[in-house]
Amino acid sequence: MSKEKKIAIVGSPNVGKSSIFNNLSGRYATVSNYPGTTVELFNSHIHIKNYQCQLIDTPGMYSFLPLSEEEAIARRILLDDKPDVVIHVAAAKDLDRSLPLTLQLIEASLNVILVVNIMDEASKQGMVIDIDKLRSSLGIAVIPTVSIRGSGIKELKGEILRALEKKDTLKAAGSLNLDYPLIIKDEIDSLTKALSKNYRLSKKLISTLLLQSDPEIKKIVKRKEESKDFEKINNLIEEAKEKSAQPIEYIINMALKEKSTQVISQAVKEKKKSKSSTANFFEMLTLKPIFAIPLLILFLYFGIYKLVGEFGSGTCVDFLESVVFEGYINPFFIAIFDKLTNIELIKSLFVGEYGIITLGFRYAVAIVLPIVGIFFFVFSFAEDTGYLPRVGAMMDRLFKKIGLSGRAVIPMVLGLGCDTMATMVVRILPSKRERIIATFLLSLSIPCSAQLGVIMSVLSKRGHVVFIWFFTIMIVFSFTGFLLNKVLKGRRPSFNIELPPLRLPRMNNIFRKTYIRLKWYFKEVLPLFIWASILIWVGQLTKIFDLIVSGLNLPLKVIGLPKDLSDVFLFGFFRRDYGAAGLYDLEKQGLLTTREILVAAVVLTLFLPCIAQLLINIKERGIKMAITISAFILVFSFSVGFVLNKVLLVAGMQ
Amino acid sequence: MQKLTDAEEEILESLWIEIKENKKIPDLKIIKDEPALQGLISKNFLKLDSKDLLTSTGLKEAELCVRRHRLSERLLADLFALKDPLLHEAGCKFEHGLHHGLEDSVCTLLGHPKKCPHGLAIPAGECCRRFEKTPQRLIVSLKELDPGDIGKISYVNTHDSQILNRLISMGILPGxxxxxxxRFPSYVFEISNSSFAIDSDLAENIHVLLLNKKAPADKKHK
Structure with missing residues (x-):
């Protein structure tokens, strides 16, 4: 067969792109990062009849004009890869919002197939969609599907094949003539003519994007055209902008909307159906502050404290630790290594105090897995019910005080699970300023679930001190955020978020999401655990660690902590929870007073981000910012510890 | 009442601004041969030898001229997003068409604005005084709606393309x-089957034509 064909799946978030992807690809998908970014792309190589195809699942995109990095990348795939077939997935009930993108894809002269997904939800709402009408008025193939149940996939495959063969394909390119209002029609025409080079997308689309001041497209045009021609193009754009009283973005989008409304009015019959009273009830529970704030507290109490804290880090960890590992796994491996070798060095590498199996593997499986697993489950649940964005809407005003918007609730809550993952999600925040503040706060004051779980189980044995810990962290969080908001230059964040309908999530979806997140986590974390064990082993062997540990003795002494804690702090840098778990071991041996535990817990929570998070900080925010953040945190966390220790001493706590 | 020429209206306008806002009595001797000036004198709007220059009817008419000018500017800026210098130029032409109560309709449509786009006060008209008594506005910002109110988006008052694109992505387009x-803590609204939450800065930019005011009994909190 000739060259591999490319098939790209595009569409806005939450329309079932991934499930269409999974249905088409079977199970063989690989995840790769888009070059130079951390945005993940799902890829799969599939056969359709005798065509060898590469299937690409792109990040969510709402329109051809990107508002976020992810949207920009989705578009870049269309721009640079020029896929042979583009599958635009739209949710049936929101067809009117998706159609403008379909129109733009058609106008780009891409080979588009429109998939109208989640048909069942639409018909439940009393919507009747005439697929044939859509087909004829758009001039492209339209396939109705319910991708979660796999219905319509066979037809979609057939349509893809037809598109690849270019036989019976309804001719897409240029067949749909979008009527732009007279005010800009001429401008678009003359720009289209002025573009002399060949672009992968139609010149008409390029022209409309240029008129909407799209910086990336402008760069491409500048690179391609002769400088004389580019100057002319630039002049045309400026002229058009000056001439038009309304912003051009507006005029173009109005035209797109008008066309799609026209298509919808012919093809879609909708019964006006008011929301059920239960839906209204839950709507009120999550959006009216008097109900929503208690609900949020309940959610955090039961979801995070009870489920993740008590059940995950208490019951599950205890069981895995004392029954499974201490009872079976550790003795089993120790016995094996005793038989295998007499060399202490090797034994200590694998089954010693800091051994790969007895420490690295044990921490990962017995302590981290249950805590993080349950957290991801709770998070996926909150995400799938549509609750999280509502928390964002609730918190927006408060978050504005620390220079963030309600949107930042998502990475902040996720940070309670894994700060590293959350730092990557910070990307959804629209401005650089917000991303810096969020990264800073995640690095400093948001404990991850593994750390949180261990710290809670250590502190809860000492009664009420867990509240002192909590309030200290809250004060640090608010104070730092407030300060950053004052110090950093830039405009106030603005906030908008979609509130998807509240719904009872599908359990298998939640399990799937939890599984994917856990898989990612372990791929990232397990090697680090093992490396940490090896590094500690090397460090101890060569006495380098002793040097660092003794270097830590002094600052620890200043903040009132015994020097036993030095290696706990050192390990804390490898993994946040590693340090906390060390604290757990020390506490079990009864070596610490309540005051010492409390100060250590606070400083460990604030302390430097773990290696993985530091690496992501560098990757996402740049090395300069990452170092600045780390240096500040190092000094700041010890200062807080110092102050807290003094206060506790004055209060008479031992 | 005799009809004024455009030039006469312009003179009245400038005189009103000089006298009322700048508190100066300008010297008109040097232009006393201007036909427009003569016209005003003959219509009994202006007396060169009086110390106030404008007669009481003249003063009233002059205020209306200023009102029409500033209302036109407001209209052109809000609805057609015009900017200076085009705004001023077009405003100068547009104002002369706003007679026979049309200015009050424009004023009502815009929600009885108090200031022109340059920040100068728009003299209140009859409709504004009526409005003071019965608060009913046609076009208001989303921020001023009550929960349950339904409106049709008439325009978005921003030129920031970032904000504009963000609003467009939610489907916020005229019509x-x-x-x-x-309304609290965030503005939550429904638009074609979807719900969104936005902050008050964004809500302020969205101007809607009020279609369906919820019955007043339902909004005791106000």
Whole structure:
């Protein structure tokens, strides 16, 4: 067969792109990062009849004009890869919002197939969609599907094949003539003519994007055209902008909307159906502050404290630790290594105090897995019910005080699970300023679930001190955020978020999401655990660690902590929870007073981000910012510890 | 009442601004041969030898001229997003068409604005005084709606393309129907089957034509 064909799946978030992807690809998908970014792309190589195809699942995109990095990348795939077939997935009930993108894809002269997904939800709402009408008025193939149940996939495959063969394909390119209002029609025409080079997308689309001041497209045009021609193009754009009283973005989008409304009015019959009273009830529970704030507290109490804290880090960890590992796994491996070798060095590498199996593997499986697993489950649940964005809407005003918007609730809550993952999600925040503040706060004051779980189980044995810990962290969080908001230059964040309908999530979806997140986590974390064990082993062997540990003795002494804690702090840098778990071991041996535990817990929570998070900080925010953040945190966390220790001493706590 | 020429209206306008806002009595001797000036004198709007220059009818007419000018500017800026210098130029032409109560209609449509786009006060008209008594506005910002109110988006008052694109991505375009659901802590609204939450800065930019005011009994909190 000739060259591999490319098939790209595009569409806005939450329309079932991934499930269409999974249905088409079977199970063989690989995840790769888009070059130079951390945005993940799902890829799969599939056969359709005798065509060898590469299937690409792109990040969510709402329109051809990107508002976020992810949207920009989705578009870049269309721009640079020029896929042979583009599958635009739209949710049936929101067809009117998706159609403008379909129109733009058609106008780009891409080979588009429109998939109208989640048909069942639409018909439940009393919507009747005439697929044939859509087909004829758009001039492209339209396939109705319910991708979660796999219905319509066979037809979609057939349509893809037809598109690849270019036989019976309804001719897409240029067949749909979008009527732009007279005010800009001429401008678009003359720009289209002025573009002399060949672009992968139609010149008409390029022209409309240029008129909407799209910086990336402008760069491409500048690179391609002769400088004389580019100057002319630039002049045309400026002229058009000056001439038009309304912003051009507006005029173009109005035209797109008008066309799609026209298509919808012919093809879609909708019964006006008011929301059920239960839906209204839950709507009120999550959006009216008097109900929503208690609900949020309940959610955090039961979801995070009870489920993740008590059940995950208490019951599950205890069981895995004392029954499974201490009872079976550790003795089993120790016995094996005793038989295998007499060399202490090797034994200590694998089954010693800091051994790969007895420490690295044990921490990962017995302590981290249950805590993080349950957290991801709770998070996926909150995400799938549509609750999280509502928390964002609730918190927006408060978050504005620390220079963030309600949107930042998502990475902040996720940070309670894994700060590293959350730092990557910070990307959804629209401005650089917000991303810096969020990264800073995640690095400093948001404990991850593994750390949180261990710290809670250590502190809860000492009664009420867990509240002192909590309030200290809250004060640090608010104070730092407030300060950053004052110090950093830039405009106030603005906030908008979609509130998807509240719904009872599908359990298998939640399990799937939890599984994917856990898989990612372990791929990232397990090697680090093992490396940490090896590094500690090397460090101890060569006495380098002793040097660092003794270097830590002094600052620890200043903040009132015994020097036993030095290696706990050192390990804390490898993994946040590693340090906390060390604290757990020390506490079990009864070596610490309540005051010492409390100060250590606070400083460990604030302390430097773990290696993985530091690496992501560098990757996402740049090395300069990452170092600045780390240096500040190092000094700041010890200062807080110092102050807290003094206060506790004055209060008479031992 | 005799009809004024455009030039006569312009003179009245400048005189009103000089006298009322700048508190100066200008010297008109040097232009006393201007036909427009003569016209005003003959219509009994202006007396060169009086110390106030304008007669009482002249003063009233002059105020209306200023009102029409500033209302035109407001209209052109809000609805057609015109900017200076085009705004001023077009405003100068447009104002002369706003007679026979048309200015009050424009004023009502815009929600009885108090200031022109340059920040100068727009003299209140008859409609504004009526409005003071019965608060009913046609076009208001989303921020001023009550939960349950339904409106049709008439325009978005921003030129920031970032904000504009963000609003467009939510489907906020002129002509769309929008229903406000909550005002606090965020503005939550429904637009073609989807709900969104936005902050007050964004809500302020969205101007809607009020279609369906919820019955007053339902909004005791106000």
């Amino acid at each position: 769309s129907q929008i229903k406000l659901l909550h």
